[in-house]
Amino acid sequence: MTLPALLLLLADSRLPAGGHAHSGGLEPAAGAGAVTDLPSLAAFLHGRLATAGLVAAALSAAACAHAARTMNGTNGSAGRGGGPHGHEAWTVLDAETDARMPSPAARRASRAQGRSLLRAVRGTSPHPVLDEVGVFPAPHHPLVLGAAVAVAGGSPAEAASVSAYGAITGPASAAVRLLGLDPLAVHRALADLAPEVDAVAAEAAGFADHAPEALPAVSAPALDIFAELHLRTDLRLFES
Template structure:
């Protein structure tokens, strides 16, 4: 099966949506000495994928289902091409509930705002206009809506969300720690089957009640996000 080019664009780190400014917690993890080399990077990415990555993938899949009008439960209200405020408000609240760290929520909304600006410029659509009514929608919601607008499925939205959960921090590790890019990509290749598994788990919940979406916690990432916000010197926003 050929993946549509618009979906490849959404998965491309070169999409001008501000992702290069966020490390996904890698910068504060490196600052505390938790990530210093390839083995510790692999452990960090594995943990992030199973927690924040799963949540991101599930929210992205649910947003895609809502935008396409295939969701069930409270968030389905107003779904489809004209997905309305109520459905997005419910899903936005569920995203908030899964991000205990204020710094983490701020980073997600900043990335969502940047991604929305980018995808509205590429493919204007009423669904994206509905999200534009929010001052700063969460990143996974914008990603899922953009996948739906591009003709993708919740499963594809989950895959892109899970993939981005590890590639962003991996790229940051190359810049922050001076790791060999080829070796870092080998780490990502070794995570590929886990990325697929997380995406499949996330997609399975896409059409149900948003309250039942995965809510895997990552206390260490939440603490790191808050420490990062207080740091005197930062190369990344998160």
């Protein structure tokens, strides 16, 4: 199976979408002493993938499914059980994303990354469906990612994979910079987590056609607390 090159670009850490400025909660976790070495990093990534990673992947899959329906002219069908469609669906997905991020700081980070990603994908692959997402001043990152995957010719399952992959690679990269860990050892930790990434992506993709309110809402209280603490830190390397 050959993946579209545009889809590969979305998963590339060199995409100029500002991802390098966010640690996914790793910086405040390291500052609190919760992540200090490779084993604690692996535990952090595992927990993040199973919580915030699953939520984001499911939102991306749902956004990709809606964007694909829009592009195919089947906007009136909103998946299992009916539900909102058209612009209303984006509004509902945006609200459901907010509801799954109790931390204002986390919502702020998601919207900042979404705005940056939207600017990047509009520059490479402009499409009317991206304009629909862009009606929000700062759309959430998972929604922009899902729409971008659809524009790139990808499926909801692939949107979930890209999202789940990014849920751990961003923090892992930050750990190398913050903790001075061996990059090869960190990459090995990522490789060990690969089956879990695939499993989370597959689970998330199964919600692509569900009603927005039925999407996973797994909580991650520690990440929420870290996000709020990080926002109040005077000296920090990452935005989140």
